[in-house]
Amino acid sequence: MEEFLILKDIVKRYEIGKKKNRNVTEALRGVNLSIAEGEFVAITGRSGCGKSTLLNIMGGMDRQTSGEYLFRGEKIDDMNTRALARFRNQSIGFVFQAFYLAKELNAIDNVAMPLGYAHVGSRERKHRAEEALAAVGLSEKLHARPSQLSGGEQQRVAIARAIINHPAVLLADEPTGNLDYENGQKIMDLLHRLHEDGLTIVMVTHDLALAKQADRIIHMEDGRPKQVLSE
Template sequence: MNEVQLNKNVIEIKALKKIYEVGGQEIQALRGVNLSISEGEFVAIMGPSGSGKSTMMNVIGCLDHPDTGKYYLDGYSILDARENELSEIRNQKLGFVFQKFYLLPRTTALANVELPMMYAGIPAKERRERAVEALRSVGLAERMYNKPNELSGGQQQRVSIARALVNNPVILLADEPTGALDTKTSVEIMELFQGLNKQGKTIVLVTHELEIAEYAKRLISFRDGDIERDESITNRRISSRMASL
């Protein structure tokens, strides 16, 4: 399968700042960040605790509001959007995958995947068809009627990925998606993300593990509220090999 050609920017961030007040002191979480992410990219964001990476992910996900700057998501000016508009944008433009699976325990995998479409007002027949297809796409066609306690951790994360995909979001946001998984299952989940990216899905991943970040194609490292490095994974691997010679 040929890889998708990159084209328009689905994320465009300019001079973004975010300040928190903690104990009467101002903490600059983001210090004028500039960032563009193109359609079809697979980007990993890393950085130490307090570097700004989590704040950046929350801003990209429309879960936190910056103080100044500009943020365009698929052409929409996020800083100008009202709260009800942000809720609609989150549901239609973004798919979220977290370290915790956040599945409803008493409902089937299929019902969990249908949930975002219920909020979007999609008719029941279409919801079911799309949920079935999403579960098939993550390799869970035979587990769609199982409840979470009948699934392994990796299978539960696959359900959460299917749920994130079901509204065909512009961007898939994954925040430490392998944090609760063992090594073998983490590899399976990251290979699933790679497969989705090859199909054209834009993915932004936050992780503290370099081995996980290297499944992406681009690595952005944060430090002290700004981007310290922005490099392709291929170039990084070449540099690492050269340094070890």
């Protein structure tokens, strides 16, 4: 297997407060994990077991306390802030439970936002944003602002934004958590389609029925993957 995404003995400790009030949480306690290119992996586990922490480290949004993170053979730990920002922008797409769209921007401008950092001209930005919105089935809503869209549609805009730079991996943290069953399944269908087109996906979910739709389930317990439930 070609080296794609490898985590070795990843530990993440959060320290809150000072002196007597100091409190240390070990959110990740030695995670060893490798993900193959083109895989669709679901991460499940109880609240607080470290799922979001793990995803944030994979996405370069947070750094581990110790351990090694290799992405396509490159050590992410060694990157300076600037290289890390480029890694996030070019290699990673991120989708969250709460969509995080800019309220004042329409769908095109929300989706085009990551292209600003990649120095793409305005016509090209618009064109690519329209393409990404078409890919998520929102060609009719190009000029709608988030308040004019349903929850499911807002999440599709967020997914279009996440894939606009053609990332190597899509990291999705409870992408269906704010949606009803039907809209959640629509988002899953969209993720399946992107996966079939070759995108590697890592999705956190509480919903075992959704997790079972992935190639592999990683069940986290107390800051570590526990067991593989299916292949």
